[in-house]
Every structure is written in C-alpha cells, then in structure tokens.
Amino acid sequence: MKLLEYQAKHLLKEYHVPIPEGFVVKGLSELNKVVQQLGGRCVVKAQILAGGRGKAGGVRLAGTLREAAAAAEDLLGKPLETYQTAGQGEMVNALLIEEQLSFLKELYFSVTYDRETQTPVMMLSAEGGVEIEEIAVKKTDSIRKVHVNPLTGIQEHHIRELYLSLGRGKEGYRAFTELVRNIYRLYMERDAAMVEINPLVLLPDDTFLALDAKMIIDDNALFRHGDLVEIRKVPDDEQQEVEAREKGLSFVKLDGDVACMVNGAGLAMATMDMIKHNGMEPANFLDIGGSSNPQKVIEALDIIMKNPRVKVIFINVFGGITRCDDVANGFKKALSRRSLEIPMVMRLTGTNEKEGRRILEEIGYEAFTDLKEAVARLKEVRNGIREGN
Amino acid sequence: MAIFVNRETKVIVQGITGRDGSFHTGKMLEYGTKIVGGVTPFKGGLEVEGVPVFNTVAEAVSRTGADTSIIYIPPAFAAGSVIEAVEAGIKNIVCITEGIPVTDMMTVAHYVRSKGARLFGPNCPGIITPGETKIGIMPGHIFSRGPVGVISRSGTLTYEVVHNLSSAGLGQSTVIGIGGDPIIGTKFVDCLEAFKEDSETKAVVLIGEIGGSDEEMAADYIKKHFSKPVAVFIAGKTAPKGKRMGHAGAIIHAGKGTAESKVALFREAGAVVVDLPVDIAAAVKAFF
Numbered sequence: 001m002k003l004l005e006y007q008a009k010h011l012l013k014e015y016h017v018p019i020p021e022g023f024v025v026k027g028l029s030e031l032n033k034v035v036q037q038l039g040g041r042c043v044v045k046a047q048i049l050a051g052g053r054g055k056a057g058g059v060r061l062a063g064t065l066r067e068a069a070a071a072a073e074d075l076l077g078k079p080l081e082t083y084q085t086a087g088q089g090e091m092v093n094a095l096l097i098e099e100q101l102s103f104l105k106e107l108y109f110s111v112t113y114d115r116e117t118q119t120p121v122m123m124l125s126a127e128g129g130v131e132i133e134e135i136a137v138k139k140t141d142s143i144r145k146v147h148v149n150p151l152t153g154i155q156e157h158h159i160r161e162l163y164l165s166l167g168r169g170k171e172g173y174r175a176f177t178e179l180v181r182n183i184y185r186l187y188m189e190r191d192a193a194m195v196e197i198n199p200l201v202l203l204p205d206d207t208f209l210a211l212d213a214k215m216i217i218d219d220n221a222l223f224r225h226g227d228l229v230e231i232r233k234v235p236d237d238e239q240q241e242v243e244a245r246e247k248g249l250s251f252v253k254l255d256g257d258v259a260c261m262v263n264g265a266g267l268a269m270a271t272m273d274m275i276k277h278n279g280m281e282p283a284n285f286l287d288i289g290g291s292s293n294p295q296k297v298i299e300a301l302d303i304i305m306k307n308p309r310v311k312v313i314f315i316n317v318f319g320g321i322t323r324c325d326d327v328a329n330g331f332k333k334a335l336s337r338r339s340l341e342i343p344m345v346m347r348l349t350g351t352n353e354k355e356g357r358r359i360l361e362e363i364g365y366e367a368f369t370d371l372k373e374a375v376a377r378l379k380e381v382r383n384g385i386r387e388g389n
Numbered sequence: 390m391a392i393f394v395n396r397e398t399k400v401i402v403q404g405i406t407g408r409d410g411s412f413h414t415g416k417m418l419e420y421g422t423k424i425v426g427g428v429t430p431f432k433g434g435l436e437v438e439g440v441p442v443f444n445t446v447a448e449a450v451s452r453t454g455a456d457t458s459i460i461y462i463p464p465a466f467a468a469g470s471v472i473e474a475v476e477a478g479i480k481n482i483v484c485i486t487e488g489i490p491v492t493d494m495m496t497v498a499h500y501v502r503s504k505g506a507r508l509f510g511p512n513c514p515g516i517i518t519p520g521e522t523k524i525g526i527m528p529g530h531i532f533s534r535g536p537v538g539v540i541s542r543s544g545t546l547t548y549e550v551v552h553n554l555s556s557a558g559l560g561q562s563t564v565i566g567i568g569g570d571p572i573i574g575t576k577f578v579d580c581l582e583a584f585k586e587d588s589e590t591k592a593v594v595l596i597g598e599i600g601g602s603d604e605e606m607a608a609d610y611i612k613k614h615f616s617k618p619v620a621v622f623i624a625g626k627t628a629p630k631g632k633r634m635g636h637a638g639a640i641i642h643a644g645k646g647t648a649e650s651k652v653a654l655f656r657e658a659g660a661v662v663v664d665l666p667v668d669i670a671a672a673v674k675a676f677f
Contacts, residue, residue: 113491113495113571113572115571115572115601115602115603116602116606118494118495118498118499118572119495119499120495149499150492150495150496150499151496151499151500151503188492191490191491191492193491218490218491218492220464220488220489220490220491221490221491221492221493223464223465224465224490262545263545264543264544264545264546265543265569265598266541266542266543266544266545266546266547266569266596266598266624267543267544267545267546267548267549267624269546269598269599269624269625269627269628270543270546270549270622270624270625270665270666272625272627272628273624273625273626273627273664273665274665274666274667276627277664277665282627285628289487318528318545318548318549318552319528320514320526320527320528320544320545320548321409321413321485321514321526321544322545349552350528350531350545350548351416351528353528371549371666371667372667
C-alpha cells in the first residue's frame with residue numbers, strides 16, 4: 001500500500017522527523033487562509049501516488065497568494081500525467097501547501113529490505129533529487145548502503161558509516177543520528193516495505209529535514225495498522241486489483257481476451273506463458289490462492305466477467321491445499337446465479353479430483369486432466385470465435 | 390537416499406485443529422508420514438486423526454521426540470510459531486502459511502539460522518521424499534520415486550512439473566517447494582548443495598520465477614560447483630514489467646530479476662532451459 005506524500009509526512013512527524021510546515025488543501029476555498037499562515041510564499045504540491053511528479057509540473061513555487069491560487073486551480077481536480085501514470089494521468093484530489101525553505105544541500109535517504117541478505121538496508125547518497133534513479137544505475141559508488149542485522153537492530157556504527165560517506169564534520173552528526181534512528185524505527189514499527197526521503201535536505205543550522213517522502217506499507221502487515229488502512233487511497237488503475245485482494249484473490253488486468261483463473265501465482269504465470277506461446281493473449285492474471293473456499297471461485301468469475309473484452313475463460317486448477325471439489329462447487333454455485341454466455345475450458349486435477357469431476361458432471365461440464373490437452377482445446381475454441389464478435 | 394527428510398522423520402503439526410491443518414494431517418498420515426503429534430493452544434488432550442494434541446511445541450517435543458514441524462497457522466501468528474518451534478529444539482520447520490509480514494520474516498530467517506535449524510517456506514507447499522514421507526500440502530499420488538531432484542519457488546507449478554515427470558516415467562528423489570515470498574528460509578543454493586551430495590539424485594529440475602536474485606545465485610553455483618545435469622523453467626516470461634504477479638517477490642527492478650536475465654545466466658552455466666513447464670520431462674529424459 002502506497003501512501004501519499006502528506007500521509008507519509010504525517011507519519012514522519014509522529015516519529016519526530018523534521019518536515020516543512022504545511023497544510024493539506026482539498027478545495028480552493030481553503031487556500032487563502034493557509035497561504036497567509038505561511039506568509040505568502042509557498043510550494044504547491046499535487047498529492048498523487050505515482051512518481052515523476054516534479055518533472056511533470058506537479059510541484060510549483062509560488063511567491064504570492066495570487067500565484068498560489070493559479071497553481072492550485074491548475075492542479076486540483078484534474079488528472080496529472082507523469083511518466084509513471086501510463087497515459088491516463090492520476091486525479092489530483094488534494095494539494096499539500098508548504099513553506100519555502102532555503103537549504104544547503106539535497107541528499108537521498110531510504111530504508112527498504114534486501115532480499116539477498118534478508119535484512120533491512122539503509123541507503124544514503126550525497127546526490128539527492130529527481131535524478132536519483134539515473135545515479136543509482138550510473139554512479140553506484142555514490143550510494144552508501146548499510147545493512148542492519150534484524151536480530152540486533154540498528155547500531156551507532158551503522159549510522160556513523162552512513163554519515164562519514166557525506167564527508168562532513170562532526171557538527172551535523174547528532175541531528176543525523178536522531179534522524180536515522182527515528183526513520184528506522186518508523187520503518188520497522190509501521191511495517192514499511194520502503195521509506196524514501198528524496199530529497200533529504202541539509203539546513204544552514206546543520207540539521208536535516210525531509211522535503212519529500214514516499215512510503216510503501218507491506219500489504220501483509222495491514223492487519224496490524226488499521227489507522228493506515230482507513231486513510232488508504234487506491235490508485236485509479238488498481239481499483240479492481242485492490243478489490244480483488246480484499247477477497248483473497250490476486251488479480252492484474254491485461255490487454256488480451258483469454259481470461260484465466262488459476263490457483264497459485266507460479267502456475268498462473270506459467271499458464272499465461274502457455275497462452276501466449278500458443279498465439280493467444282491473456283486478459284488477466286488471476287490467482288485464486290491457496291486454501292479452499294468455493295466463494296473465491298464465485299468472486300473470481302465476477303471479476304473476470306467485468307471485462308467486456310473477454311471472449312473465452314480458461315480455468316486451470318492443480319489442487320494441493322486447494323481442493324478440486326471446492327472449486328467445482330464454487331463454479332456450480334456461480335452458474336446457479338448467472339449463466340455463462342462465453343465458452344469456458346477447464347483443467348482440474350489434484351486433491352479431491354474425483355469429487356470435483358462428479359460435481360462438474362452434474363451440471364454438464366467436463367474438465368481436462370492434462371494441461372497441454374487443455375490448452376490445445378482452448379486454442380481451438382478461441383480460434384473458432386470470429387474477431388469483433 | 391534423498392535429502393532433508395525420510396521415513397524416519399518424526400513430525401508434529403502446528404495448527405492441527407484448523408480446517409487445513411486437520412485435513413492435511415489425514416492426507417499426510419495416509420501417505421505414510423510419521424505424524425507423532427499436533428499443537429493447538431488450549432486444545433491439549435484432544436486427538437485429530439488419532440494424533441495427540443498438545444498445548445505447546447515444547448510439550449509435544451518432549452512427549453514425542455519430534456524433530457520436524459509443519460505449520461498451518463494464520464499469518465499474524467505464524468512467525469511466532471516458527472520461533473516457538475526452534476526454541477523447543479525442532480530442527481526442520483516447514484511453514485505453509487501465506488501472507489506473513491516481511492519484517493517478521495527477516496527476524497525469523499536470521500534467528501532460525503543462528504540456531505542451526507532449517508526453515509522451508511513460508512508460503513510453500515512443503516517437502517516430499519516420494520514413497521517415504523510427505524510434509525506438506527501437495528497431492529501425494531502424482532509423485533513417484535526416482536533419480537530427479539526438484540526445487541521450486543511455486544506450489545502448484547511444482548505439481549504441474551512433477552506430474553509431467555512422473556507421467557514420463559521419471560521419478561523424484563526429493564521435491565522441495567522453497568516458497569514464493571521475498572524472505573524465505575532454505576534457498577535454491579542450499580538445496581543444490583544437498584542434492585550434490587546425494588548419490589540417488591542424478592539430475593535436478595529447478596523451477597524459478599521472475600523477481601529477486603535467488604535464481605541468479607543458483608546459476609552461479611551451478612556454473613562453479615554443480616556437475617549433475619539441471620533442467621530449468623522460469624515462470625513469468627510474459628508478465629508485464631513493473632506489475633506484481635501475486636507473489637510479493639515477483640517484482641522487476643531495472644533489468645534485474647527479469648526472466649531474460651535468469652534464462653541467460655542458467656544457459657551460460659550449462660543448464661537446459663525450457664520454454665514451457667510441460668517440456669520439462671523431455672529435457673530431463675535426454676539426460677539419461
């Protein structure tokens with residue numbers, strides 16, 4: 001789950017990390033008061049989840065109330081297109097109005113996890129700002145990485161090592177130590193998958209401040225962060241995916257017309273690979289997950305059928321913890337509620353296979369055991385459908 | 390000979406009274422697995438499928454002498470269950486649970502290793518030595534005994550490949566589902582090291598996925614230290630870049646972890662990489 005900048009900064013503040021003074025504005029009428037409170041000069045920042053906002057004109061400096069109003073009017077209630085929004089643009093429903101600050105230097109700081117070492121990793125670069133992705137690829141040496149053993153936690157020498165890479169004197173060390181400790185604590189306690197402060201700025205008084213903030217919370221940990229679930233903003237293009245996740249399904253919409261329903265992410269990906277290999281295009285990735293629940297099949301069919309481009313459905317289930325009879329029962333129930341107007345090819349094998357087949361027979365369906373045969377049949381069916389129908 | 394587990398392995402089931410825990414206890418017993426006990430807090434004294442239930446893992450271990458545990462515990466409590474098992478002296482832990490937070494798993498993975506124990510998973514189908522013991526949720530009837538070791542990041546895709554192998558008369562020595570999460574216990578390389586020493590295993594099948602760098606490390610190990618033939622399938626070649634395909638791990642970063650990079654490294658290491666999972670058996674057959 002991604003947080004908006006102002007939500008992330010709210011968390012930073014909770015953990016005593018310095019941030020600029022600022023206010024969230026959701027309507028133009030609130031602007032006057034807020035800008036006056038900041039003394040007229042301010043920064044107007046569009047609140048969207050996609051990255052690349054600065055380059056796309058989503059962050060504007062304003063010297064007067066009039067300039068701030070013009071910027072706000074320009075951004076609020078309109079979609080903002082960045083290189084990460086894939087053509088559509090993301091609707092700007094809120095602005096963050098912040099004070100303008102002067103600073104000495106822009107840095108980059110982040111905490112995330114390293115799959116290889118299986119530990120949190122902190123990264124610091126003396127060259128922060130919008131070009132950090134390029135720096136990461138071209139000048140890998142300029143980013144200092146420090147791993148933290150999760151059993152012993154963050155230590156003073158971790159912080160010292162980061163700080164020394166900046167090549168600065170002792171003046172700022174105290175403030176830096178406090179900053180890093182607080183962000184690390186936030187990362188662990190709030191189950192962040194990533195906390196990124198870019199830029200982290202160095203102020204004239206040798207203290208540090210988070211000028212921007214990006215945060216991703218581990219979806220698996222949301223059960224213990226109800227406060228964050230409440231403020232969640234779902235990206236426009238992920239509505240269906242989030243809705244699916246709430247039902248225990250993992251769904252990604254794609255561009256083709258062969259809908260898939262598979263148990264297990266690996267088999268689901270391999271099924272998509274097989275569909276493509278046979279000259280067809282998958283309409284989605286859909287993993288109904290492990291564990292048995294007939295209800296999941298019903299909901300999976302509902303989600304699939306929302307896509308008007310779907311011409312044929314392919315169900316591929318290899319039962320392990322998922323039981324074939326549960327899948328067949330779910331399918332039977334779904335059909336009792338809605339008729340299936342498009343063809344379906346099913347492959348069903350594994351745990352409780354016989355029971356599953358018997359249930360399917362009762363409603364006049366049959367299923368393949370072998371995947372290759374099932375895909376061959378799918379190809380036949382798909383090729384039999386005229387384009388444009 | 391097989392690796393990690395055999396017919397002597399004494400297993401307890403953590404979460405034995407739940408829907409999945411009880412069902413698969415029955416299936417494992419049916420397969421011949423030595424299930425000696427189960428654990429569910431405050432259900433001590435009950436029996437499930439004739440197996441005694443205890444309140445704690447420590448009690449189960451002292452009463453049964455179990456050395457291995459399989460975990461069917463909801464994600465909020467699963468990490469704690471692994472630690473409980475290690476503290477009770479369990480040496481092999483199979484964690485089936487899907488959806489454990491990453492921060493929990495980082496601590497657990499390091500703790501398990503620091504105590505010299507071994508964790509399989511989480512989010513995995515378990516481990517099976519055909520004809521001897523099945524510690525997991527896989528459908529037992531598709532497995533057959535033979536010379537092929539199988540290691541896989543995915544659950545159901547493992548079944549697909551094993552079904553393919555068995556149908557072609559190619560049995561398996563041990564099949565390990567290492568799990569699809571970003572932080573797991575036993576990795577590809579750990580399994581390759583064990584298969585290297587196992588005289589029964591004559592060839593290895595490795596099923597990888599996009600995302601992460603475990604496959605890259607496995608390719609490097611094969612190149613330098615592994616002389617038995619290896620057949621590889623990497624799932625997710627057609628997955629759109631930047632999209633998450635269910636497994637939290639299957640995220641592609643800036644060219645790293647892509648199917649192309651993994652396939653290229655395995656080929657360079659001398660492994661045979663197939664395009665589709667249903668082509669695995671033919672590739673392995675050519676080894677013999």
